[in-house]
Amino acid sequence: MLEDLTRAIYAGRYQPGDFLPTVRDLADEYGISPSTGRQAVNELQRMGLAYSGYVNGKRGVIVRSRGRTDFHATDALRPGRAGSGTDAFTENARKTHRVPAKRFTMVMRVPPAHVARRLGLPADTIVVERTTLQLLDGEPWSRERSWYAPDLAAKTGLDSPHDIEEGTIRRLAEQGFRETAHRDEVTDAAANEEDSADLGVILGAPLLVQTRTAATDTRVTRVTQTVRLGGRNRLIWETGNEEGIDAIRRQLAEGSKLADTVDDEAPTDGYRESTEGSEL
Template identity: 30%
Template sequence: MTGRTPKYRTIAEDLTRRIGSGELAPGSTLPPQKQLSSAYGVTLATLRQALQQLEDDGLISQEPGRGTFVTGPRLAYRLDTLRGLAEDLRAQGRTVTTRVLDRRRSRPPAWVAAVLGTAQTHPVLRLCRLRLLSGRPAVHQVSWVPDPFASELADVDLGGPSLYAILAERGVVVHRASESVRPGLLDEDIAAMLGQPVGTPVFVSDRITYGLDGRPVLVDRATIPGSVMEIRAERAATGVSLQWSHTPGA
């Protein structure tokens, strides 16, 4: 430890690094304060300053009588970039892996069929994926891909690059996307896949991606626990446009 940097700040920086790397995983419990103060060679008062800084930063939660729990850094779900979800998270320095849960042609739900301008009886490619951050389930994502774009994804490994990158390699240009984000609650099926309790508050993002000719290329629905991410957008005179709309029945 340096003489110029306060000891509590050095401890806070070390714990922040360990949380960011996944060494101290979200949901895990920190060692007792006496054990931590001994490990860092500081007084309890100094350690508590460090823990308070981490709590102020939203990285831990101190619960009297229960202990100190890691909440983990919240990631930014950016509304001002035209990138795939995995690309956005990797740009923030996160380790993202993808688990393909299902990949088949099926009839789209009514709202997707309406977006694609196709009959609900006409099957499209449906991809169900789970995004893992540092090995922990974080985002459930379902994508519907209409023809002829679906044929570009035949026999392609979908556990690595984003769909945007795969399509771009095959000459499909992504021009723009519209997106709506609303609050929701986890249902039983998705809660089990994310390892979260049923009824956990989540963000539900519906994104429609268009090609140069204005046709929908992808329709995505991502379910994101509110404890994992926060929504961010950069506002400028000619930048992202945000609209707040009333949800019927709310």
């Protein structure tokens, strides 16, 4: 049964966004127990081929799009970044021809110990916690959570219970807190209950966790932790001047055209119109 469902997904019988048969329907069709059907569905989710979620108000197990999505992790930090009314996630999504959406929440609470330590605050300090669940083409894709010291949040309006469409980096800069340094830590993790609910994955599914600590010349401004689906994303860091970065992008684009193929494991620029964007 698992092999049948996997082949059906790859053959296009089930398209991204389609519901898979329910566990009960699978049990009836294959003459198996519901628990065996559930195991097969869980394995499809573990493989990254499906997720639990909603489409048009109906809940079920839904086929995911395939391929990796490029995310240029340094784009939001580039000094020459053009003014825009959208944040880095939205900008990156559109470059890869995906439709972005977000669900935002803000609370004030005591942060995890490692966050308080990075912010230089006592462990019991209540901070502003801003969380955005990020979706691509309706699929839950990543969760970005940032923590801010209460004094900084009050000065910059980050204690508002609303999403900031232009992005918090621009908001901080506008209010006199231009970030000049960033430290990124990337590791893997297994999905916990919150991850499972937010991203539609099973417990223990592989995740990629990026923790960024940002600062001005004089103080830490924020700690941001982004949780992404393991095996579904490719993080790209670009450093140097604009001319050099553009030269690298042009060469990658030209190399891909000459090869006339799409290699899911090879680096891609995520900026051009190409067959890659349609696959992601």
